[in-house]
Amino acid sequence: MSVVTTPVHLGLRDHLVGATLALVYLIILLATASDLAMSRDESFYVTAAESYGQWYAEVFEDSEKAFSRESIDRYWAYNNEHPALAKTVFAWTWLLDQRGWPSFREALGMDPAPLFPTPSSAYRFGGMLAGSLTLWLIYIFGARAADRRLGLFAALAYATLPRVFYHAHLDAFDVPIVLMVLWVTYAYWRSLVSKRWAIVTGIAYGCALATKHNAWLVPGVLLVHFAWVAGQEVARRKRGERERIVLVPYWLLAMVTIGPLLFYASWPWIWHDTVPRFLAYARFHLHHDYYNMAYFGVNYFRPPFPLSYPYVMTLFTVPFTIVLLMVFGIALRLRALMPELLAKRLMPRGELRADARATDVLWLGSALLPLLVFAMPNTPIFGGTKHWFTAYPFLCLFAGYAALHVIVSTESRLISRGLAEAGPVSILSMAVLLAPGFAETAHSHRFALSHYTLAAGGVPGAADYGMNRQFWGFTTGSVVEFLKQKMPNGGSVFLNDTTWGAFEMLKRDGLLPPNIRAEGRLTEADYVLVHHEHHMAEVDFQAWQAFGSVQPVHVLTYDGVPIVSIYEHPRRRRMSQVPAR
Amino acid sequence: MSLLGIDREGSSSDSSGSAGSTFTSRPVQTTISGRAPAPRWASPWWLLFLGLAIAEVVALGVREHRVPTETDWAGAADYVRSQLAAQDAITVAPGWADPLLRLYLGDRMTAKISGRSDLAAFERLWVLSIRGANAPDAPKRAPNFSQTFGRVRVERFDLGPSKVLVDLVDAIHDARVTRRIEGIDDPCILRTFPPSVLQGGLGGGIVAPRQRFQCDFERHWLWVGQTLIESLDLSPRRCVWSHPQGADPISITYPDIPLGTRIVLYGGLDYHDERDREKGPVTLRVLLNEREIGSFVHRDGDGMARYEIDLRRELGAAQPGATLPQRGDLKLEVSAAEPYRRSFCWAGSTQSGVRKEAP
Numbered sequence: 055m056s057v058v059t060t061p062v063h064l065g066l067r068d069h070l071v072g073a074t075l076a077l078v079y080l081i082i083l084l085a086t087a088s089d090l091a092m093s094r095d096e097s098f099y100v101t102a103a104e105s106y107g108q109w110y111a112e113v114f115e116d117s118e119k120a121f122s123r124e125s126i127d128r129y130w131a132y133n134n135e136h137p138a139l140a141k142t143v144f145a146w147t148w149l150l151d152q153r154g155w156p157s158f159r160e161a162l163g164m165d166p167a168p169l170f171p172t173p174s175s176a177y178r179f180g181g182m183l184a185g186s187l188t189l190w191l192i193y194i195f196g197a198r199a200a201d202r203r204l205g206l207f208a209a210l211a212y213a214t215l216p217r218v219f220y221h222a223h224l225d226a227f228d229v230p231i232v233l234m235v236l237w238v239t240y241a242y243w244r245s246l247v248s249k250r251w252a253i254v255t256g257i258a259y260g261c262a263l264a265t266k267h268n269a270w271l272v273p274g275v276l277l278v279h280f281a282w283v284a285g286q287e288v289a290r291r292k293r294g295e296r297e298r299i300v301l302v303p304y305w306l307l308a309m310v311t312i313g314p315l316l317f318y319a320s321w322p323w324i325w326h327d328t329v330p331r332f333l334a335y336a337r338f339h340l341h342h343d344y345y346n347m348a349y350f351g352v353n354y355f356r357p358p359f360p361l362s363y364p365y366v367m368t369l370f371t372v373p374f375t376i377v378l379l380m381v382f383g384i385a386l387r388l389r390a391l392m393p394e395l396l397a398k399r400l401m402p403r404g405e406l407r408a409d410a411r412a413t414d415v416l417w418l419g420s421a422l423l424p425l426l427v428f429a430m431p432n433t434p435i436f437g438g439t440k441h442w443f444t445a446y447p448f449l450c451l452f453a454g455y456a457a458l459h460v461i462v463s464t465e466s467r468l469i470s471r472g473l474a475e476a477g478p479v480s481i482l483s484m485a486v487l488l489a490p491g492f493a494e495t496a497h498s499h500r501f502a503l504s505h506y507t508l509a510a511g512g513v514p515g516a517a518d519y520g521m522n523r524q525f526w527g528f529t530t531g532s533v534v535e536f537l538k539q540k541m542p543n544g545g546s547v548f549l550n551d552t553t554w555g556a557f558e559m560l561k562r563d564g565l566l567p568p569n570i571r572a573e574g575r576l577t578e579a580d581y582v583l584v585h586h587e588h589h590m591a592e593v594d595f596q597a598w599q600a601f602g603s604v605q606p607v608h609v610l611t612y613d614g615v616p617i618v619s620i621y622e623h624p625r626r627r628r629m630s631q632v633p634a635r
Numbered sequence: 636m637s638l639l640g641i642d643r644e645g646s647s648s649d650s651s652g653s654a655g656s657t658f659t660s661r662p663v664q665t666t667i668s669g670r671a672p673a674p675r676w677a678s679p680w681w682l683l684f685l686g687l688a689i690a691e692v693v694a695l696g697v698r699e700h701r702v703p704t705e706t707d708w709a710g711a712a713d714y715v716r717s718q719l720a721a722q723d724a725i726t727v728a729p730g731w732a733d734p735l736l737r738l739y740l741g742d743r744m745t746a747k748i749s750g751r752s753d754l755a756a757f758e759r760l761w762v763l764s765i766r767g768a769n770a771p772d773a774p775k776r777a778p779n780f781s782q783t784f785g786r787v788r789v790e791r792f793d794l795g796p797s798k799v800l801v802d803l804v805d806a807i808h809d810a811r812v813t814r815r816i817e818g819i820d821d822p823c824i825l826r827t828f829p830p831s832v833l834q835g836g837l838g839g840g841i842v843a844p845r846q847r848f849q850c851d852f853e854r855h856w857l858w859v860g861q862t863l864i865e866s867l868d869l870s871p872r873r874c875v876w877s878h879p880q881g882a883d884p885i886s887i888t889y890p891d892i893p894l895g896t897r898i899v900l901y902g903g904l905d906y907h908d909e910r911d912r913e914k915g916p917v918t919l920r921v922l923l924n925e926r927e928i929g930s931f932v933h934r935d936g937d938g939m940a941r942y943e944i945d946l947r948r949e950l951g952a953a954q955p956g957a958t959l960p961q962r963g964d965l966k967l968e969v970s971a972a973e974p975y976r977r978s979f980c981w982a983g984s985t986q987s988g989v990r991k992e993a994p
Contacts, residue, residue, distance in 0.1 A: 487685065488688075490692055512698040517731040548835060576839065577835065589869065592838075592865035592869075593835060593837070596841070597835075600833060605738065608738075611702075
């Protein structure tokens with residue numbers, strides 16, 4: 055027997071549930087975004103978005119000029135190591151915020167105020183939207199393939215993964231690519247029984263290619279899965295059973311035609327010198343620089359990287375309850391993950407059979423591939439967990455199976471004793487299972503890249519293990535109040551890992567006064583920031599030498615673990631010692 | 636796998652061509668998502684997940700509650716500050732709490748304490764520890780003093796009188812520094828420079844001290860003086876910067892210094908220059924009154940390596956009755972056949988013997 059109660063038909067009600075999930079998440083993301091200063095990579099994409107946005111503005115003003123090679127090269131050369139779709143969305147929301155919406159308001163006789171509360175949220179909106187839509191899609195995929203509660207649980211479990219929640223705020227590609235890969239996978243899965251979904255698969259794949267290079271790996275999973283499914287289908291047909299799967303891979307045809315076309319169309323940079331520019335893009339990622347990443351006390355800066363990295367980091371950063379549910383969920387579906395003959399031989403007493411589309415196999419393949427890629431010794435690991443976020447929706451869907459077992463088990467035990475109604479029990483059980491995610495995510499906010507969960511012993515436990523403390527320098531946002539207090543009349547700050555663009559965004563957002571400026575020379579700055587990462591220790595030592603003291607004036611901590619130290623220039627110290635007249 | 640019920644499950648969604656599964660053998664209950672039978676696998680073991688989830692939330696609260704407060708740190712620091720003597724070292728455990736130690740006690744700490752190679756120059760060690768951690772360089776015995784301040788424990792280890800006679804890093808300004816050019820030792824003059832302007836940051840290099848022996852004004856890195864490097868294990872090391880110029884040595888001579896019975900040296904390179912483990916070795920020769928008493932080759936990957944010279948053995952004074960010279964001219968020569976990015980930096984001392992603990 056099965057725990058799942060697969061709905062016969064998904065309708066408007068289900069999409070309303072999905073949309074509500076997405077909307078609530080979007081509101082929460084918007085409400086909490088200003089707590090997070092921009093990260094390094096975001097600041098680069100802001101520059102890119104502004105450049106691309108200017109091109110789009112030119113398209114409306116002087117399209118002939120805009121489509122000239124000179125114009126395209128001028129506006130699209132920046133950050134040409136990444137395709138354009140996500141940055142284009144950031145550009146559009148920026149244009150909407152700065153031009154479209156103010157003009158619209160003006161036309162209505164109102165003051166021409168921007169749409170978003172802060173400039174940073176205008177750039178970030180596209181990322182937040184992608185994160186929110188992902189929940190909708192997880193719910194629909196889970197509900198359609200298995201059970202509504204499974205879909206709901208999976209969506210909420212994904213939403214409350216602490217690091218996912220952080221990245222979902224950003225104008226970056228790591229969360230949008232999750233949406234795209236999930237969309238491709240879902241559309242492909244539907245195309246196995248419906249030809250028209252092949253077109254959607256092609257469109258989704260084009261968007262995925264245009265979002266981030268993870269997309270290049272997706273066909274590998276789909277091809278293996280399709281071979282599996284087709285093999286089973288052929289065997290069934292030979293046995294005289296009715297047709298269940300479309301054996302012609304229309305989806306593949308769509309992916310190899312629509313996909314590259316959309317990729318090309320969305321990225322003006324490759325409209326000229328297409329082959330060399332595409333090859334440069336490919337080379338950038340095939341020979342990517344290695345950056346520093348601490349793992350169990352070792353600062354890894356070149357291959358070979360540890361094979362255990364993605365698994366341990368997943369264990370250490372995903373709420374432990376959810377990790378166990380993921381593992382148990384996969385174990386529960388083990389029989390459906392095998393070819394039928396093998397399942398009969400290895401688990402003869404079992405009744406669970408794979409569905410015709412081998413959904414479990416598809417989900418497991420989609421979950422494992424990103425993890426396997428980042429377990430390869432030559433794959434750079436500098437991005438922490440974000441690079442295999444594409445695995446998480448599928449792992450959360452498996453977690454949903456185990457969660458359903460818990461929920462139904464609780465329900466049946468209580469109901470059979472007449473102790474409770476099914477509804478409240480079901481909701482309460484799900485809430486309890488999701489509580490660690492909610493609690494950890496709430497606690498991690500502002501410090502998500504420093505956050506570690508129960509399996510690591512929390513933040514201090516991870517520090518004991520010598521795990522990476524943070525990256526991208528966004529925690530500067532958490533010392534803004536200190537800097538303002540120390541420099542009421544302005545001054546300068548050495549930013550360490552924070553980029554100039556990210557620092558300037560704090561000013562554009564109104565969080566930092568304009569008279570506090572970034573200083574590129576450590577010895578000349580009034581205050582020196584040190585973002586604590588293993589390999590940043592040298593900046594501490596530089597400050598000791600430059601200022602003749604090992605004493606910071608401020609240490610920002612998270613759960614007692616140092617995140618940012620701030621050193622004060624002796625001249626500033628002397629100034630603060632002069633009694634005010 | 637009976638616990639999981641896997642081998643008893645029915646088919647999933649579209650295994651039979653239609654959505655849902657069929658259950659015929661047991662009574663059906665109505666649940667929030669529709670009908671579901673009273674499952675055979677419905678085991679109380681599944682409820683463990685609910686317990687785990689609750690425990691995980693509680694554990695988060697406990698972790699937050701256990702974080703030492705500012706009052707704890709300040710109380711511990713105030714006590715140590717009130718007891719601190721001139722030859723005391725201070726450390727913290729675990730090591731990641733070092734910025735907090737320096738926040739609260741940094742006014743009483745110097746680069747000599749934070750960048751020490753060992754505890755030889757110190758007579759007591761104060762350890763502030765949290766989470767029950769032990770300092771790796773503390774003696775493996777009970778402390779001479781221990782008191783807790785909230786969640787911060789303060790321990791003091793009495794190490795005994797220091798055997799250090801001359802700290803060669805402290806004494807660098809009393810040394811003579813030369814560089815050999817075409818067989819002639821050319822003096823490097825000790826000068827006081829204006830404060831250096833340093834770009835800083837990752838790979839931003841070290842800060843040159845204002846007072847240093849500049850050996851070549853065209854090669855700005857060719858100087859000798861006190862500094863602090865990030866060693867291969869990413870820890871701070873206070874040392875004498877002696878970047879080799881090539882096969883011809885840079886020499887640092889300490890004239891007529893107390894010698895004792897042994898010389899302890901540490902040598903290594905800046906993290907960025909050593910971590911790739913691909914560049915050539917650096918040779919450190921040690922001469923006493925122009926006689927070689929030790930020669931060490933530092934290879935990438937050695938980190939801040941310890942070199943020890945037993946003067947009794949090296950000077951043939953191991954026999955009973957033989958005497959060691961009390962004083963002498965100690966010279967260190969640094970050379971490398973391939974000097975590119977050989978940011979060699981060393982520390983050391985002459986010592987009158989071996990202390991039982993923290994030698």
